[in-house]
Amino acid sequence: MVNGRVMDCFAGIDIGSTTAKAILVDGDSRIVGRSVQRSGYDFAAAADRVITEALESAGRKRSDIKRVVSTGYGRRNVEFADEQRTEILCHAKGVNFYFPEPVTVVDIGGQDNKVIHLGADGERLGFTMNRKCAAGTGAFIEEIAYRLDLPLEKLNEMAENAAGEVKIGSFCTVFSCTEILGMARRGVPVDDIIKGVFRSVVKRVAEMDALDGKVVMTGGVVDHNPIVARMLRELLEHEVEVPPDPQAIGALGAALIAREL
């Protein structure tokens, strides 16, 4: 106890292929700490970094953590985790926290996409993950930004300002890059290209599975590029919601699971 406050907390660590996330919740499921950083190549070190930063933001110490659940691509690298859960379960849990109703979760991650169908109590009715290819994921957007030498944080604004929009025809990241470089060479405005890139991401996701009912989007891509949610809304012609802090939703789910264990 500090000043009469119970400092106990529960940690969820989501080590994605691109970013590592940590969320701390207290015994009443209130979020008390958070951190998001690049995963880098050393996942164990990334886990240490995010947990340290999350504890700092929460004003808590390591010993205040009662339980840790890790998730994500690098979940096995989190040495201090008590349990591991898949990102499918953790995303389901995190989304159900904000939307306790039947929803379809669309997560666009760094390296893969997921569609998860949830029932009213957050039970998983089925899920799909994208195939081996990175087209349609965060990695695809990063690759294009890199090829066109554009800062990632500018992309959303560029797409919002675009006067037109190009159509990207290829499935594959490598083919799409070639297609885009061809457009750039022909002098197509770069804003129009970026808007087309986002549209292609949305289309890839929409063809993964049936996106019925209320759709909730999560992941880093929609966090940094809200235009993606709007485009999916236009495509599906129905509700698409984004929870607070959509990038850390898996870590939140893991923390909530840690609290319940």
Added chain:
Amino acid sequence: MAEIKKLETARLMKKVMADHFYEIDAACKSGEPKVAWCTSVGPAELLRAMGFVVYFPENHAAILGASRAANDCIPAANAIGYSPEICSYLTADIGAYLKGFTPLSKIYDGIESIPKPDVLVYNTNQCRDVKDWFEWYGREWKVPCYGIESFVNVGEVTKDHVDSIAGQMKQLAKKITEATGNKLDEDKLKETVRLSRRCSDLWRDVLEMAANIPSPLTFFDGTIHMGPAVVMRGTQVAVDYYETLLKELQTWVDQGIAAVEGERHRIYWEGMPIWGKLRENAKLFLDLKTCVVASTYCNSWIFSAFDPDDPWNSMARAYTELFIVRDDDYKEDYYKRMLEIFKFDGIIFHDAKTCPNNSNCRYGLPQRFSKETGIPFITIDGDLNDLRCYSEEQAITKIEAFIEQLDG
């Protein structure tokens, strides 16, 4: 961590398979009896009744996969024009030949190469790739290559289907005699068909042991123990093998021995094994306390139509009745029958990149089956032999998430 339990009969299996390869090797070296290559669901009974020893290249290709040699070989076949998108049994096997390599010489002392055949015989009931595969060797060695051109997408197997295939088989026998001098012995045909039927019935009984809860057998065990049903059916050796195996499984059932300790979930595997990851996958499910109880793949060597009193028509029917030859309505119905027998909680579809014929998740079948029965499914992207097409990390996550979903 739990360990994979081994059936005692597995030892006998090693001997049966060794005898099989040494018999072919000896025949090849001495020139007697003649050697025929045959596709795995091809007319092996006919070839045995014509006095051939029979070699199955698919079995060889699966060994290339299981021993993780396939990926060293596939590029050699790609380089001569066989696309990485086509059957990776074909590309691994032809690639291995081009590199002068066979895992058989590593496993069996004294075997230097795969056996050069006197005749190559395929059946396109499973796919067209086998025809291309066998014809390549036919050209390479200037050896006659014949086949049965089968039907695809068959609903009900009719008399017309049977007449056509039986007719082709009779023609095939004639062509083989002309080319090799080996004659058909009708009595031996009946006897071979009788033995194949017996083998098939026993193999079905073995697989249906997994209907017990807990199951004494997993799909991964099945992929190993099916060896004799593939390469030795039509012989007494295969019959003896499955009698022994069945007895051992019965004692496991009587003693309540589970293949997967603490079996919590039961899964049906639809599609080919990922040969190079067999052990890893067996272990993954073991740790998840989940038994993969049954599969279409292992069931493919059940030929209940064989009838020694009507060998031609019954062979034609047996080789047309196969799952792989049938339409989606039949397949959906088949899963329902399997569900009744094996009482599984979920189904995993393996989408094998290079074998569309064994990847039944590309035309909405999983969704239809799941909607009708309420049985959830997932699809795993992978391949039988080409591990470049398999993202292990993603597959593990999918499988673990699926089991979490079944946990509720």
